[in-house]
Amino acid sequence: MKQDIYLDNSATTKPSPEAVQAVVECMEEIYGNPSSVHRKGLEAARAVNRAREAVADQLKVDAKKVTFTSGGTESNNLAIKGAASSYSNRGKHIITTAIEHPAVRNVCRDLAEDGFEITYLTVDEMGIIQVSELAEALREDTILVSIMYVNNETGSVQPLDKIAGVIKRAKKDGKLPLWHVDAVQALGRLPVLPTKMGMDLVSFSGHKVHGPKGIGALYVGTGVSLRPQIVGGGQEGDLRSGTENVPGIAGFGAAVRGLVKGEGTAAEHMASLRKLLVEGVLNGITGCRLNGPPPGNIGAAPHIANISFNGVRGEVLVHWLENEGIYASTGSACSSRKQVEHSVLKSLGLSEGEAEGALRFSFSPENTVEEVKVVVRKLKEGVEELRSFAKMQ
Amino acid sequence: MRRVYMDHSATTPVRAEVAEEMYKYIIDNFGNPTSLHSFGRQVRNAVEEARENVAASIGAKTNEIVFTSGGTESDNMAIHGVAHANKNKGNHIITSAVEHHAVINTVKALGKEGFTITIIPVDKHGVVDPDDVANAITEKTILVTIMHANNEVGTIQPIQEISKITREHGVIFHTDAVQSFGKIPVNVDDLGVDLLTISGHKIYAPKGIGALYIRKGTRWKQSLFHGGSQERLRRAGTENVAGIVALGKACRLATDDLESEARHISQLRDRLIEEVTSNISYVNITGHPTRRIPGHASFCFQYIEGESMLLSLDMKGIAASSGSACTSGSLEPSHVLLSMGIPHEVAHGSIRLTLGRDNTEEDIDYFMEVMQPIVERLRAMSPLDQETEFQMNSECEACKVSSSCRA
Numbered sequence: 001m002k003q004d005i006y007l008d009n010s011a012t013t014k015p016s017p018e019a020v021q022a023v024v025e026c027m028e029e030i031y032g033n034p035s036s037v038h039r040k041g042l043e044a045a046r047a048v049n050r051a052r053e054a055v056a057d058q059l060k061v062d063a064k065k066v067t068f069t070s071g072g073t074e075s076n077n078l079a080i081k082g083a084a085s086s087y088s089n090r091g092k093h094i095i096t097t098a099i100e101h102p103a104v105r106n107v108c109r110d111l112a113e114d115g116f117e118i119t120y121l122t123v124d125e126m127g128i129i130q131v132s133e134l135a136e137a138l139r140e141d142t143i144l145v146s147i148m149y150v151n152n153e154t155g156s157v158q159p160l161d162k163i164a165g166v167i168k169r170a171k172k173d174g175k176l177p178l179w180h181v182d183a184v185q186a187l188g189r190l191p192v193l194p195t196k197m198g199m200d201l202v203s204f205s206g207h208k209v210h211g212p213k214g215i216g217a218l219y220v221g222t223g224v225s226l227r228p229q230i231v232g233g234g235q236e237g238d239l240r241s242g243t244e245n246v247p248g249i250a251g252f253g254a255a256v257r258g259l260v261k262g263e264g265t266a267a268e269h270m271a272s273l274r275k276l277l278v279e280g281v282l283n284g285i286t287g288c289r290l291n292g293p294p295p296g297n298i299g300a301a302p303h304i305a306n307i308s309f310n311g312v313r314g315e316v317l318v319h320w321l322e323n324e325g326i327y328a329s330t331g332s333a334c335s336s337r338k339q340v341e342h343s344v345l346k347s348l349g350l351s352e353g354e355a356e357g358a359l360r361f362s363f364s365p366e367n368t369v370e371e372v373k374v375v376v377r378k379l380k381e382g383v384e385e386l387r388s389f390a391k392m393q
Numbered sequence: 394m395r396r397v398y399m400d401h402s403a404t405t406p407v408r409a410e411v412a413e414e415m416y417k418y419i420i421d422n423f424g425n426p427t428s429l430h431s432f433g434r435q436v437r438n439a440v441e442e443a444r445e446n447v448a449a450s451i452g453a454k455t456n457e458i459v460f461t462s463g464g465t466e467s468d469n470m471a472i473h474g475v476a477h478a479n480k481n482k483g484n485h486i487i488t489s490a491v492e493h494h495a496v497i498n499t500v501k502a503l504g505k506e507g508f509t510i511t512i513i514p515v516d517k518h519g520v521v522d523p524d525d526v527a528n529a530i531t532e533k534t535i536l537v538t539i540m541h542a543n544n545e546v547g548t549i550q551p552i553q554e555i556s557k558i559t560r561e562h563g564v565i566f567h568t569d570a571v572q573s574f575g576k577i578p579v580n581v582d583d584l585g586v587d588l589l590t591i592s593g594h595k596i597y598a599p600k601g602i603g604a605l606y607i608r609k610g611t612r613w614k615q616s617l618f619h620g621g622s623q624e625r626l627r628r629a630g631t632e633n634v635a636g637i638v639a640l641g642k643a644c645r646l647a648t649d650d651l652e653s654e655a656r657h658i659s660q661l662r663d664r665l666i667e668e669v670t671s672n673i674s675y676v677n678i679t680g681h682p683t684r685r686i687p688g689h690a691s692f693c694f695q696y697i698e699g700e701s702m703l704l705s706l707d708m709k710g711i712a713a714s715s716g717s718a719c720t721s722g723s724l725e726p727s728h729v730l731l732s733m734g735i736p737h738e739v740a741h742g743s744i745r746l747t748l749g750r751d752n753t754e755e756d757i758d759y760f761m762e763v764m765q766p767i768v769e770r771l772r773a774m775s776p777l778d779q780e781t782e783f784q785m786n787s788e789c790e791a792c793k794v795s796s797s798c799r800a
Contacts, residue, residue, distance in 0.1 A: 008432070012425035012631065020419055023635075027412050027599055033404035037703055038712040040398065070462030070601065073620040073630030103620030103629060110619050207631060212419055214462060214601050214633025229617055231502055232465040232495030241495060242465030243404065243594060245601025248633075251419075315429060322430045329428055 005326045005371045010152055010304055010362035016210040022254035023212055026247035034244050044246050051253025055217055058256050060193050067236045068249050071216040072184040072205030073103040078218055079180045079201040080107045082226030083144050090176050091141025097121045097129055098347040099151050104182055125349050126293045127156030135166045142177045149186035153331050153344045153360060154292035155304025164198035184208055188259035189267050189303050194219045211255030215248030266365035271302035273363050273372050278305050280376035285383055291348055303363045308354040312386045317359055320382045326375055328361050396710040397756045401749035402544055403714055408597040415639040426632050436634045443641025450644035452580040453606050459627045460637050463603040464571040464592030468495035470617050471567045471588040471605055475536045476503050478614040483533035484508045489521045490732035491543050496569055518681035519548035519733050527558045537566045542573035545729040546680030547689025556585030571595055575647035576686045587611045598643035602636030658748050659687035661757060666690050668761050673768055688748040696775045697742045705767040714745050
């Protein structure tokens with residue numbers, strides 16, 4: 001039987017054995033409510049704190065700055081809406097980019113309906129913003145800048161140090177802007193150091209880093225005030241009410257601890273796989289285009305490769321590959337089931353046809369060179385077959 | 394040491410059958426339900442099967458169920474969503490004085506946004522009078538949110554009577570059924586509600602999962618979460634698949650076992666109440682004598698600090714709570730007890746014992762064995778001299794509240 005080759009790690013990852021074990025432990029033993037004062041409650045509260053420390057260690061921040069949420073989407077919503085309503089008396093201007101995840105894009109769209117003004121920064125053909133455009137867009141009344149770290153469809157990495165410089169200067173000039181970074185795709189692949197990198201708010205998701213689904217976190221920097229979006233019992237320092245998802249939190253913590261161990265080498269390994277895939281496809285199959293920065297480029301994330309295959313519909317190729325036990329995706333999972341708009345790829349300047357034929361391959365540290373070689377071979381076969389089929393019609 | 398868990402209203406352990414089902418979706422079937430490939434399709438089917446189970450357990454249609462991260466999110470989502478979708482119709486919201494903080498604080502936040510709020514009082518048993526609701530409704534009323542069963546005293550509200558009134562006036566009705574679901578029958582049509590909140594970890598499913606029932610045709614919009622198009626645009630964010638599957642399983646088990654468990658647990662609870670009130674003096678039962686959820690026993694022990702009682706019990710391996718878990722960190726007496734007219738000093742001695750499917754007769758024996766000496770010890774240390782106080786004060790406040798006060 002064929003071995004599955006899972007290259008859809010940007011959609012979701014397989015929970016690590018440590019994460020699974022932590023979940024199981026919290027389901028079977030540590031089942032108390034962390035707010036309860038008795039022993040069962042204390043055990044659960046301790047499990048939550050241990051996980052909070054694991055996440056804080058990875059980010060090199062104080063554990064108090066880590067708030068657990070139900071996932072990346074909630075983290076983004078809390079950061080942006082929470083900041084918008086907390087600072088609306090200082091201004092109603094928000095800057096973001098044309099390529100954000102829907103959890104940022106749609107929040108901004110909703111805020112626009114509420115009277116906020118949104119500036120969308122454009123990206124070049126690599127999917128990278130121009131920092132000068134950001135500097136020009138900043139105004140007295142800009143309260144928030146939301147720019148993602150790694151794009152979920154193309155793997156483009158934004159020039160965070162330069163962005164930090166621009167925002168730092170604006171803050172020196174007495175402007176407010178808080179900086180929110182959606183780092184859901186970056187954690188565990190690239191360094192995420194909020195304090196050092198000058199970020200005020202950073203979103204994370206558990207299931208993208210080999211933790212369970214239904215859990216995420218938001219880093220909230222010193223002096224940042226957010227209006228809570230879910231109110232109630234006042235858990236998570238009043239920032240996010242609701243009984244803590246103890247198994248989810250513990251699983252997330254264990255997964256993050258696993259990232260620490262693999263730091264550096266895991267990213268290098270994934271980058272080498274990406275290079276192998278991209279070069280193998282571009283050299284071996286005609287009519288292909290890499291969407292996003294080439295291997296070795298500073299703007300390329302190690303784990304995501306987005307490639308357009310001319311004359312092939314992405315969805316058809318996904319299913320063809322699936323028959324061969326290879327799992328990839330068109331665009332992001334979040335949009336793959338609805339009428340695909342390819343807004344991110346179009347922002348990079350792709351034509352309708354190129355966007356239609358785009359596939360995303362996303363790696364985990366578990367993937368191997370052998371797997372990638374199989375994928376390149378199978379892709380060649382599949383693309384040729386589908387193209388000749390299209391010609392016949 | 395023997396360990397007895399009597400805090401099932403705070404949270405429940407996960408049932409083995411539920412956990413087993415859940416593990417499959419963490420370990421092997423880890424796909425993202427939105428993915429096109431088989432990893433995605435497989436879990437998508439599991440999510441929909443769970444939705445059918447949840448819907449069936451409350452008599453709803455499948456597409457009326459939205460999965461959330463828990464009871465708190467469901468309450469926030471329900472109330473916010475109705476308020477914002479009906480803004481141009483009116484701005485008046487009615488709730489009760491004994492709601493969970495997830496409801497109270499959401500309503501309060503809306504109060505700051507220009508909505509007007511009416512809080513319906515309760516009687517000494519914690520019951521809302523439906524006539525009060527009828528009288529509070531105005532042309533501007535868009536939402537009534539009143540819980541099904543109270544989390545601190547277990548009192549069951551007359552939801553059917555209230556829904557008759559809201560229906561007559563065309564007002565949307567939400568109920569927080571977190572504490573009642575899985576313990577007494579909860580059927581959305583029988584209750585006549587438009588939105589209903591349930592939580593996983595109160596019914597032997599894990600924490601971090603819940604659901605909101607939204608009756609078809611209800612004017613509601615998502616105003617908390619924006620992002621991907623999951624849950625048919627009603628709740629963005631990658632689905633917590635394992636949690637959802639577990640909730641589905643737990644709902645089915647809860648429905649199957651409802652009668653037998655309610656019988657077993659009520660019987661234990663009745664014995665517990667009987668033993669406590671007949672063997673320990675100066676104890677009031679809080680909540681309604683009969684209209685209460687099975688398993689729920691709550692008391693005020695006069696002349697004792699609830700917190701000391703909990704710690705003493707904990708040292709003997711018994712897990713209980715004062716009021717709700719969410720507020721156990723705070724020193725303020727419970728708003729629920731105060732709104733039932735229980736005086737401050739009496740409310741401070743509150744304790745909640747909530748039994749579950751694993752509790753036994755021996756647990757009750759052990760509790761009584763442990764509790765009596767604790768009460769004696771703590772009362773001996775109490776600065777309040779009970780005897781003189783009772784001789785001096787013929788207008789004992791506690792007597793107004795409960796007939797079990799012996800002053």
